[in-house]
Amino acid sequence: MSSDRLNLREEYQKRQIQEILDQLDKDLVGLVPVKTRLKEVAALLLVHRLRKSLGLTSSNPNLHMSFTGSPGTGKTTVALKMADVLFRLGYIRKGHLVTVTRDDLVGQYIGHTAPKTKEVLKRAMGGVLFIDEAYYLYKPDNERDYGSEAIEILLQVMENQRDDLVIIFAGYKERMDEFYESNPGLSSRVANHIDFPDYSPEELLIIAKQMVEEQQYRLTDESANVLLDYIKIRKEYPHFANARSVRNAIDRARMRQANRMFNAGNKVLTKADLVTIQPEDILKSRLFTGQD
Template identity: 40%
Template sequence: MAMNKTNEIRKEYLSSTSIVYTGAFNGEVYNVSDRFMTYGMYLKEGETLGFEIVMKSGEPYKNYIYLDSDKEVCADEFDWIFGNYAKVIPDKYILEDKTPKNDRIKYRAVACESMNMNFIDEDILYTSHKSEYFEAMCKEISEVGGHISVIIKAGGNKDGNAGSIIFDFPQRISKKLKSLISMVFYGCVLEEVRDEVSDNSISKNNLRGYIIILLKILGLQQKLDKDSIDNLELGVRSYNALKKANITSIKKLLEMSDEELLKVRNLGRKNVAEIRTQLIEKNYISSCEDEFFENMEILEFHPIPEDIFDDIVDKRNYMDELQALVGIKSAKDQVKKILAFAKMRKAMEEKGEQLEPITLNMEFVGNPGTAKTTVARIVAGVLKEIGIITSGEFIEVGRADLVAQYVGQTAPMVKSVFQRAKGGVLFIDEAYSLLDKGNGRFGDEALNTIVQEMENNRKDTIVIFAGYPDEMDEFFLRNPGLRSRVPFRVRFDDYTTDELSDICELEAGKRGFLIDVKAKELIKEICESSTGNIENGNGRFCRNLVEKAVLNFALRNYGGDEAAENIEYILKKEDFNDITVFNRKKTAIGF
């Protein structure tokens, strides 16, 4: 991924022994987290490495990375943490006094060993930032003027602990905010501390994941706040009209509908179309939301001492992941055959066999939440390992990412999506929504361009079309030319009640929880009520059910002034009572 050179980091000096970096440090430079942790493992006695986010309502989040030492700090060595991931401005500034304020309330995140959080995997991180809790947590922390800090102290690697996460507030926070923080920062609870924190309390496995969460907090706001409309190649009329209307940031521009833009003086439909086209070409539309986690190639940026992350990063065994998925036996068997076929073809080509060209484009059909997207991600990983595709990139899109509102915009949108997916897998969800049936124009143009781009990129890009069975049948009937380019069809069956219950147990296990017998019985009843309702039939149902139960557990055990002692992380029946995660209206099966 190209480095974002708009990230400017100021190097600030408190003294000759204390350097602080501040500025735009967002999700696109997440690789710094690994360098930050690695550097922290080699601190000398008396040195402290810190990363702090200051959140204040109505203002951009500020962030600081600093190194405190009792010796002269080698600035060039510390610069290595940033490498080429951000541009360092060499000017010197004096930062406000960072001496701890005794009148603020501090909470330390304490990792619960009994929750078995040995590794916060990518799926959990991805889910946490897509959940309702993430944005709610950020909003509440900023409203009360909270600070979040990562502190790594020298000599703190005893017992495998690498650092501390400190939440700093002007006053004691509500039980709700404590619960929100525990939901986002998986595997930890908050413990109020009165004195300066002197020991490291978070394992390096979890600390790294928590740092990525902090980077996502910054990415939530900073990318669009810092990016100006100057980044768009607009004509004079469009640019001046936006400037005069005080629409100067990409964030503000994206928040406006076309109708709102048309109300801006001197902006006509042609100008609005120009603005939208530029947002597409500069990847502000359709890519900014998921870019952070879809491009997470964690440790490929720089050589790191081999033994440091041995217990963190193992090579993924994609086939084991596929086999471990609950249910969908027919789909798993078919995918295994397709992947075995791809592996055989690759082996034959390497032996010099002259083979007829064939494409591996696929059709995934099934009701919502039957793991179609998860399996597609696994397919991308396996095909990269085999060498069929080069990047393993997984790009998921829908109609909004492929069909524009104005003439001349749709084809560039489609081509931009294929450019992002080059060397990887393009996953088109609800592909039948591209059909023009009263929901707008230009769907046919998008389909024609998709067929063209599939042909142009058939050697190194695989397209997977996904959606409901009946609608997908109609989709391909309407597009016979497309059907011939998609030779493989994989059907994903609905989950049974027992399988839904198993998924709930797995979701609880990911969060470090067990479920007791009575709670399991209630879960089966809830799952039985959800089957037959297409609106409830998705994996999100199980995740939501467990997340709400965990939130109830947190409130029950940590909602008081002091946490209970000897807590067992077992979800009970009462944690699942009065949870609304589905509609009771019965329709065709959908899970």
């Protein structure tokens, strides 16, 4: 390969980016728009890196991001993969992810916020800082709130140390939109906005089957149908958290399964008994019974 010619696919494979994207595809059901966007970002960064190697001038791309969507839609998992991509392409030194919320950044009295925020930033340097429910940093109705101080420190770092730290702000889309409208300086520094769609009931059933299998349990066909009905009903209730709510439902089904076997008295249990979640273990949920 001559000094002024580069094979993009070869570089892509050498950096093992496809390996990360393949793993993400395996780890997360659905989310096609998110996976497509992640691939686009990876391609942009690789092309920028190759341009730089050929002496073509261009400013470093703005890597700060916004992940919007409901809880349980894979935002933290994708953030981990993004950190890996950025590390393999040489955009961050360490490739680790530090996940925080408002409580980790904002103090409760004068002089408390700056040290807290700076300590978090120190831990995150060389990697990615993931701020979940970032809109809680800003409370315009409370004059004594110190969240704005944390935002000011973040703004300085986003501008002055963007080659050594990537910040991802995450939360519900509507509230994040309001957050950016209230903080134009912040909005202008976030270039990549990725929206995470809610999972369909069928996608959540696939996720549920994966969770059950990981825990060395199994669903019968009838149990799977009942669980799908449960998911469809639960999605209409408040505070539904996608994969997180499904995990909670499975945990409760396992508890009911254990109680069912415990109450069976002297019955000799087989391996099949111990690993199988029966329809009744799901049907006893308060969503079906109106109690519990």
